[in-house]
Amino acid sequence: MATIVKATGGWKAVIRKTGWPTASKTFRTRRDCEVWARRTEDEMVRGVYVDRTQCEGLTVAAALDRYLREVSPTKSAGSRRTEITHAAILKSRLGGYSLAALTPDIVAKYRDGRLRETSARWRRPISPSTVRLELAMLGHLFEIAIKEWRIGLISNPVRAIRKPSAHPGRNRRLTWSEMRRLLSECDRHGNPMLGWIVRIALTTAMRKSEITTLMVGQIDIARRVVRLHKTKNGTDRTVPLSRRGTMAFSAALGNPVRPDDCDLVFFGEPGKDGNRRPYCFEPMWQDAVRRAGIPDLRFHDLRHEAVSRFVELGLSDQEVSAISGHKSMQMLRRYTHLRAEDLVSRLDSARRA
Numbered sequence: 001m002a003t004i005v006k007a008t009g010g011w012k013a014v015i016r017k018t019g020w021p022t023a024s025k026t027f028r029t030r031r032d033c034e035v036w037a038r039r040t041e042d043e044m045v046r047g048v049y050v051d052r053t054q055c056e057g058l059t060v061a062a063a064l065d066r067y068l069r070e071v072s073p074t075k076s077a078g079s080r081r082t083e084i085t086h087a088a089i090l091k092s093r094l095g096g097y098s099l100a101a102l103t104p105d106i107v108a109k110y111r112d113g114r115l116r117e118t119s120a121r122w123r124r125p126i127s128p129s130t131v132r133l134e135l136a137m138l139g140h141l142f143e144i145a146i147k148e149w150r151i152g153l154i155s156n157p158v159r160a161i162r163k164p165s166a167h168p169g170r171n172r173r174l175t176w177s178e179m180r181r182l183l184s185e186c187d188r189h190g191n192p193m194l195g196w197i198v199r200i201a202l203t204t205a206m207r208k209s210e211i212t213t214l215m216v217g218q219i220d221i222a223r224r225v226v227r228l229h230k231t232k233n234g235t236d237r238t239v240p241l242s243r244r245g246t247m248a249f250s251a252a253l254g255n256p257v258r259p260d261d262c263d264l265v266f267f268g269e270p271g272k273d274g275n276r277r278p279y280c281f282e283p284m285w286q287d288a289v290r291r292a293g294i295p296d297l298r299f300h301d302l303r304h305e306a307v308s309r310f311v312e313l314g315l316s317d318q319e320v321s322a323i324s325g326h327k328s329m330q331m332l333r334r335y336t337h338l339r340a341e342d343l344v345s346r347l348d349s350a351r352r353a
Helices: 030-046 053-057 060-070 077-094 104-115 128-149 176-188 193-204 208-212 243-253 282-292 301-312 317-324 329-334 340-352
Strands: 003-007 010-015 023-027 225-228 237-240 267-270 276-278
Touching (some): 060 077, 193 282, 237 317
Antiparallel strands (some): 003 010
16 A cells, blocks of 8 residues: 655655565655555556656757767767757657656657758758658657667557658650760869769769778779778678779879878868868859759769669669668668660560560
8 A cells, every 4th residue: 555645745655565576656646646656556466557757857969969879889980970950859858757757749840840840951841751850859768768778668659650751763764965965064073082982983973971981092993892891781791893994093092192191082271289180062063064954963963873883784682782881672672763765675675575
């Protein structure tokens, strides 16, 4: 039987039951105290009692800070940066709630509100994919809190709501005319690294981060391969080089202005600390795209273009995924967009066979 006593600011219930840790809680009214005591004792009798004290006192903001300290460091640098951004958004909207108070209704309201917002940076609506990633982080936070932190949560509220539909994926392909204009504008830039980077992206399907962080020792011109050690999905892979890709890398390695104190293939100017960081080419890339008169082209579209070309050349799904690093065939197909006009000759060949 619970013991209910007068306490500072209200009433306090204390439950001592054999086989269970002592449970106590303070309420403003005696009635609330009695209701909680009866419910808690009933849960103990049925063997389903969970001590919620810790999760009731832990806010979403504090839990996210702990997540960033303990969980995020186990992920790649790119994932850590992304999670810091997502955590800031989640804390600004939901940070004041305790983990115990965050219900599916509140999470659903957050989802709907985010989908109505406009990005201050890009001046366009927040994409469903962005909201899905934010919800994925929040959901993983609850999974960690339940399974590893053992703070008394019963369920994960993110699992109980509908996630925004995944973006169908971009299908932007470069025409041959656009590619010629783009390469011409890149070559006109004073720094030849811009043209080399674009050609490497078009011939290898490597991500921007994979290209800009390349070290000289990762490139084997004799064997015509590039060995990647820090990829988005955390697995190493070896990328074969076409003749054009080999020529671009050979030119980059032979860069006459390469500093002796830097092993980066594509290097920037020294920072305030004297250290060189990867070449930041995004502003020059945007300028080249604008001068070439190519609408709606992003650098990541070059990866789509390269993967689609691999398929058009007749490489199998397994061969393409080995080059691009896609772990699932479903994601690989999202990155593959074939030109119907390029398949006409292959259909004619198939009919003659």
